[in-house]
Amino acid sequence: MKKINLGGVTTPLGFQSSAICTDIKGNNSAKKDFGLLVSDVPATVSATFTKNRVKAAPVIYDMNLLSEKDEFFGIVINSGNANACTGNQGLKNTETICQAFENKLQLDNKSLLMASTGVIGVQLPVDKMLNYVDEIVDELDDTDNNLAEAILTTDTVVKKSAYLVETGNGAFVVGGIAKGAGMIAPDMATMLAFITTDALVDKNIQDEVLRLAVEDSFNSITVDGDMSTNDSVFLFSNGMSGISVNHSKNLELFKEALKAVCLDLAKMIVKDGEGATKFVSINIKNAKNYEDAKKCAFKIANSPLCKTMFFGSDPNWGRLMATIGSAMIEFEENKVDIFFDDLKYVENGLLISDDLEDKAYEIMKKDSFVITIDLKAGNANKTVYTCDLSYDYVKINADYRT
Amino acid sequence: MKKINLGGVTTPLGFQSSAICTDIKGNNSAKKDFGLLVSDVPATVSATFTKNRVKAAPVIYDMNLLSEKDEFFGIVINSGNANACTGNQGLKNTETICQAFENKLQLDNKSLLMASTGVIGVQLPVDKMLNYVDEIVDELDDTDNNLAEAILTTDTVVKKSAYLVETGNGAFVVGGIAKGAGMIAPDMATMLAFITTDALVDKNIQDEVLRLAVEDSFNSITVDGDMSTNDSVFLFSNGMSGISVNHSKNLELFKEALKAVCLDLAKMIVKDGEGATKFVSINIKNAKNYEDAKKCAFKIANSPLCKTMFFGSDPNWGRLMATIGSAMIEFEENKVDIFFDDLKYVENGLLISDDLEDKAYEIMKKDSFVITIDLKAGNANKTVYTCDLSYDYVKINADYRT
Numbered sequence: 001m002k003k004i005n006l007g008g009v010t011t012p013l014g015f016q017s018s019a020i021c022t023d024i025k026g027n028n029s030a031k032k033d034f035g036l037l038v039s040d041v042p043a044t045v046s047a048t049f050t051k052n053r054v055k056a057a058p059v060i061y062d063m064n065l066l067s068e069k070d071e072f073f074g075i076v077i078n079s080g081n082a083n084a085c086t087g088n089q090g091l092k093n094t095e096t097i098c099q100a101f102e103n104k105l106q107l108d109n110k111s112l113l114m115a116s117t118g119v120i121g122v123q124l125p126v127d128k129m130l131n132y133v134d135e136i137v138d139e140l141d142d143t144d145n146n147l148a149e150a151i152l153t154t155d156t157v158v159k160k161s162a163y164l165v166e167t168g169n170g171a172f173v174v175g176g177i178a179k180g181a182g183m184i185a186p187d188m189a190t191m192l193a194f195i196t197t198d199a200l201v202d203k204n205i206q207d208e209v210l211r212l213a214v215e216d217s218f219n220s221i222t223v224d225g226d227m228s229t230n231d232s233v234f235l236f237s238n239g240m241s242g243i244s245v246n247h248s249k250n251l252e253l254f255k256e257a258l259k260a261v262c263l264d265l266a267k268m269i270v271k272d273g274e275g276a277t278k279f280v281s282i283n284i285k286n287a288k289n290y291e292d293a294k295k296c297a298f299k300i301a302n303s304p305l306c307k308t309m310f311f312g313s314d315p316n317w318g319r320l321m322a323t324i325g326s327a328m329i330e331f332e333e334n335k336v337d338i339f340f341d342d343l344k345y346v347e348n349g350l351l352i353s354d355d356l357e358d359k360a361y362e363i364m365k366k367d368s369f370v371i372t373i374d375l376k377a378g379n380a381n382k383t384v385y386t387c388d389l390s391y392d393y394v395k396i397n398a399d400y401r402t
Numbered sequence: 403m404k405k406i407n408l409g410g411v412t413t414p415l416g417f418q419s420s421a422i423c424t425d426i427k428g429n430n431s432a433k434k435d436f437g438l439l440v441s442d443v444p445a446t447v448s449a450t451f452t453k454n455r456v457k458a459a460p461v462i463y464d465m466n467l468l469s470e471k472d473e474f475f476g477i478v479i480n481s482g483n484a485n486a487c488t489g490n491q492g493l494k495n496t497e498t499i500c501q502a503f504e505n506k507l508q509l510d511n512k513s514l515l516m517a518s519t520g521v522i523g524v525q526l527p528v529d530k531m532l533n534y535v536d537e538i539v540d541e542l543d544d545t546d547n548n549l550a551e552a553i554l555t556t557d558t559v560v561k562k563s564a565y566l567v568e569t570g571n572g573a574f575v576v577g578g579i580a581k582g583a584g585m586i587a588p589d590m591a592t593m594l595a596f597i598t599t600d601a602l603v604d605k606n607i608q609d610e611v612l613r614l615a616v617e618d619s620f621n622s623i624t625v626d627g628d629m630s631t632n633d634s635v636f637l638f639s640n641g642m643s644g645i646s647v648n649h650s651k652n653l654e655l656f657k658e659a660l661k662a663v664c665l666d667l668a669k670m671i672v673k674d675g676e677g678a679t680k681f682v683s684i685n686i687k688n689a690k691n692y693e694d695a696k697k698c699a700f701k702i703a704n705s706p707l708c709k710t711m712f713f714g715s716d717p718n719w720g721r722l723m724a725t726i727g728s729a730m731i732e733f734e735e736n737k738v739d740i741f742f743d744d745l746k747y748v749e750n751g752l753l754i755s756d757d758l759e760d761k762a763y764e765i766m767k768k769d770s771f772v773i774t775i776d777l778k779a780g781n782a783n784k785t786v787y788t789c790d791l792s793y794d795y796v797k798i799n800a801d802y803r804t
Contacts, residue, residue, distance in 0.1 A: 054727030054735050085723050087736065087752055120720025121753050227728040229720075304706065308796055318522025318631075321487050325456030326629040333456050334489065350489055351523050391796050394710055 001257055004173070007162020010142050011175035012198035014040040014240035018139035019150030022132045024080035024125060025118070031079075032150035034129060036101060036136050037194060038074035038112075043236040044203050045072045045113070046210045048218075050231035057083045057090030058114040059230060061098075065110055070203045073111045075194065075234060076101055078129070079153050079179070080118040084229040093124045100133045117153055117179060117192055117230055147177065151192055154181040155272050161264035163257045165199075167250050172199040172241040174257040180223070180269030193218060193233040193265055199254055200239035202246050209255050210235045217262035221385045222301045223273035233262075270385045275392030279368040280310050282384045287375050292329040293382035296373065299327035300384075307389035315360030317346050324373060331377040339372040340364060403659055406575070409564020412544050413577035414600035416442040416642035420541035421552030424534045426482035426527060427520070433481075434552035436531060438503060438538050439596060440476035440514075445638040446605050447474050447515070448612040450620075452633035459485045459492030460516040461632060463500075467512055472605045475513045477596065477636060478503055480531070481555050481581070482520040486631040495526045502535045517594055519555055519581060519632055549579065553594055556583040557674055563666035565659040567601075569652050574601040574643040576659040582625070582671030595620060595635045595667055601656055602641030604648050611657050612637045619664035623787045624703045625675035635664075672787045677794030682712050684786045685774040694731035695784035698775065701729035702786075709791035717762030719748050726775060733779045741774040742766060 010017050019035025047066060049059050065072070076098055083090045098112045105111075116124070139146075148158045162175030176195035201209075214233055235258070245254035271279050282300050287293035300306050303323045309316050317338055324336065338346035340363045345356055363369050412419050421437025449468060451461050467474070478500055485492045500514045507513075518526070541548075550560045564577030578597035603611075616635055637660070647656035673681050684702050689695035702708050705725045711718050719740055726738065740748035742765045747758055765771050 051730075052724060052727040053730070053733070054723050082720075085720055085735070085751060085753075120718075120724065227724070229724045229727060304791075304795070311796065316522075318484075318487055321456050322454060322522065322629070322631050325454040325631060328453075328455070331455070333487070349487060351487075389706075389796060391793050393706070394713065394791060394793050394796060 001253065001260065002164045004162040004164050007175045008145070008148050008160035008177045009037055009175050009194050009196045010144050011162040012173040012196045012241070014198060014238050015196045016140040016142045017144040017147040018136050018141055019146040020132060020136060020139070022129055024078055024129065026125065032146055033080045034078045034132055034136065035147040035150040036074060036076055036140065037147060038105065038140060039236060039238040041238050041240065042071040042073060043238040044070050044201065044206060046203070046207045046235045048210065048214050048233045050228060052227050052229050054085065054229050056116060056230040057086055057094050058116045059232060061091060061094045062113045065113060072113055073105070073107050075113040075115055077115045077147065077151055079151055081116060081122055081124050082118045082120045082230050083116040083124050085121040086123055089123055093126045096126055097124070097129060100130050101137065104133050104137045113234070115192055115232055115234070117151065120229065151177065151179040153179065154274060155179050157272055159265055159268040159272070161261045163260055165253050165257045167243055167253060170241065170243050172197060172243040172245070174199070174261050176261045176265055178265035178269060180272060181274055191218065191228065191231045191269060193262070195233070195235045195258070195261055197235070197237045198239065198241035199237055200242065200244040200246070201237045201254065205246055205251065206235060206237055209258055212255070213259045213262040216259060217266035220383065221266045221270045222298060223270065223276070223387055267385055270387050273387040275390040275395065276387030277390050278310050278388040280386050280388065281370040282386060283370055283372040284382050285372060285374045286378055287380045287382070288330040288378035290380045290382065293380045296324055296327045296329050296375070297382050297384035299323055301386035304389055307386070310364065310388035311390050313361055313364040315340060315345060315357060315364055317351060320371070320373065321349070331375045335376040337374040341369050403655065403662065404566045406564045406566050409577045410547070410550050410562035410579045411439055411577050411596050411598045412546050413564040414575040414598045414643070416600060416640045417598045418542040418544045419546040419549040420538050420543055421548040422534060422538060422541065424531055426480055426531065428527065434548055435482045436480045436534055436538065437549040437552040438476060438478055438542065439549060440507065440542060441638060441640040443640050443642065444473040444475060445640040446472050446603065446608060448605070448609045448637045450612065450616050450635045452630060454629050454631050456487065456631050458518060458632040459488055459496045460518045461634060463493060463496045464515045467515060474515055475507070475509050477515040477517055479517045479549065479553055481553055483518060483524055483526050484520045484522045484632050485518040485526050487523040488525055491525055495528045498528055499526070499531060502532050503539065506535050506539045515636070517634055517636070519553065519594055522631065553579065553581040555581065556676060557581050559670070559674055561667050561670040561674070563663045565662055567655050567659045569645055569655060572643065572645050574599060574645040574647070576601070576663050578663040578667055580667035580671060582674060583676055593620065593630065593633045593671060595664070597635070597637045597660070597663055599637070599639045600641065600643035601639055602644065602646040602648070603639045603656065607648055607653065608637060608639055611660055614657070615661045615664040618661060619668035622785065623668045623672045624700060625672065625678070625789055669787055672789050675789040677792040677797065678789030679792050680712055680790045681770040682788050682790065683772040684788060685772055686784050687774060687776045688780055689777050689782045689784070690732040690780035692782045692784065695782045698726055698729045698731050698777070699784050699786035701725055703788035706791055709788070712766065713790035713792050715763055715766040717742060717747060717759060717766055719753060722773070722775065723751070733777045737778040739776040743771050
């Protein structure tokens with residue numbers, strides 16, 4: 001498996017994309033905000049969506065289509081407007097825009113999906129957007145770099161990743177792009193990821209492989225613990241490499257590549273979290289079961305007290321103990337070990353020595369460090385990735401209108 | 403029922419307290435940090451404690467004693483050190499200190515309880531503290547104002563409240579003091595409340611009345627959603643007014659007074675929350691059931707996105723909708739109404755008019771406002787009190803050592 005530099009959704013064979021600026025927010029922005037990803041041939045699609053009960057119109061639209069059929073030609077994507085809390089009009093707008101692209105591309109109705117991200121509670125400027133359909137289709141390109149930009153909201157960097165996988169009988173590629181920023185950004189932006197592959201894979205296998213990859217990547221990160229109305233991850237496989245991954249050996253390679261793309265993108269989202277100055281891995285070891293391990297990791301990763309402590313580089317292990325204690329999991333206080341990177345700081349629930357504080361402080365001052373909690377309550381492990389809570393998080397989220 | 407100015411734990415008959423500075427933290431602080439509350443006669447004690455699995459030594463000590471007997475003479479209290487994550491030595495230290503006061507007061511062993519608040523993971527300076535036992539006992543006074551100060555950590559104001567209740571056959575008083583700041587403050591401080599009454603009340607009735615009062619007050623507030631190792635609420639009743647509240651009419655008066663004291667103190671804790679600039683009541687109406695109403699209210703009250711929006715006075719109703727949607731409760735998006743104070747802003751899941759934004763902004767600029775969410779999913783209601791998330795919260799919690 002080889003990481004390909006600058007890869008993205010158009011790296012696998014038979015995928016094209018494009019994106020342009022249409023000023024969807026109406027604030028004379030020059031930012032690209034409207035685009036399209038298409039496959040030359042029908043692609044099998046798997047997707048996971050937000051569990052929020054308030055779902056954006058494109059999420060509802062896509063879930064309906066995916067319950068009817070497995071293959072699509074691509075997806076229309078916009079930023080600047082989430083098309084959430086927009087009622088029936090929002091659903092109609094999604095359909096109108098998809099149909100305009102389907103007509104232009106001479107595809108059947110319901111050949112395209114849609115994803116949106118941006119401000120909530122405002123209808124899409126459909127008429128304005130329709131004016132750009134021809135231009136977007138005309139600019140489709142298999143080396144396009146614009147779509148990865150167009151999906152961003154308060155993100156500060158483009159997020160993409162791709163891997164080339166050699167098999168005994170040829171190679172296939174998995175590539176992806178994502179947007180994040182906050183789990184929810186100032187404009188109620190969302191986490192979106194689009195992944196493509198030219199491997200040939202059956203729908204049911206692909207569904208399961210995506211589910212597993214998402215669990216260990218996009219479902220193992222948190223910026224502020226909030227869950228948006230638009231969170232979605234899509235996987236398009238078009239088989240154009242001619243390499244089937246439905247069989248055991250290739251399937252393992254495919255799983256590995258998909259997981260690597262998802263994890264790369266997920267980590268990029270955390271590193272670019274709103275106001276984030278530090279990337280922190282929370283590593284729970286020897287929990288009673290997986291649920292406990294995950295609950296404990298997320299409790300720490302979402303705790304304002306722990307996150308401000310990361311920001312302040314303060315090895316205040318008492319906050320960690322209290323947070324573990326509030327996670328409602330099975331463990332004994334007097335068995336817990338806590339490490340900052342490789343430095344064992346707490347053993348069996350007690351600080352090993354005051355003398356370690358300076359060393360722990362040096363570790364926490366770094367851009368990136370690992371906190372390991374050994375619960376000694378079983379043998380389940382879980383790692384979750386998070387960032388600190390800084391002044392800038394408050395600034396970004398409090399100041400954008402006033 | 404009459405509110406008494408400047409009331410506190412020594413307002414009811416037969417209670418005395420005192421507190422002095424012993425520099426428990428060892429940083430040459432002049433702050434009062436060690437004190438005692440006692441009743442002239444044995445008092446019936448009810449208490450509720452943190453549900454955190456990591457419990458401070460005094461919490462474990464008190465829970466053990468309260469499982470053995472109902473009556474105590476009082477409680478020893480210190481700030482500056484939580485005596486949490488201190489193992490067996492922590493428990494021994496609690497016992498040693500209590501016994502020193504019991505000896506000085508010529509009481510039997512196990513006549514006193516103890517509560518601590520402050521930094522975690524550090525043993526109490528027992529020898530130093532024992533030097534002050536005589537002085538604290540000598541200064542006991544039924545008009546003492548020092549104890550309410552001595553229990554504070556990063557709190558900026560003293561919190562106390564008392565009510566005089568007239569009954570057909572005489573009056574009784576309920577008084578209380580509390581500390582808060584953050585749910586967990588920089589030094590891992592905690593929420594503590596001590597309530598006294600000279601009413602005569604049976605243990606089982608008192609337990610239940612306290613449970614109900616705490617549910618609607620201390621269990622209905624949040625600053626940062628974290629739960630500490632030391633959170634405790636104590637109620638001491640010594641019967642010295644001669645007024646029994648075990649019978650229906652007086653019991654209702656007692657319930658009302660206890661609830662009023664708890665709610666006063668709880669609101670003071672939120673208003674004095676770390677970095678808080680605004681007091682926000684989250685009022686959930688017509689949820690399917692009480693659990694849903696409470697879950698929904700706390701989801702909003704703890705959401706960093708919502709709390710920064712309060713700080714920024716931004717009526718970004720989409721964040722509220724998305725947060726309700728992530729609370730995993732039963733409701734339909736297209737039935738939700740949202741109010742800022744009396745201003746109806748969202749009706750049946752949609753913004754009523756862009757023109758209302760300025761009015762909503764004016765409401766949110768105030769020090770205190772109410773957000774009402776009408777779910778129209780049932781008839782259960784719940785109000786929760788919270789504050790905003792400001793730069794100062796981050797500052798207080800990130801900067802204290804570095």
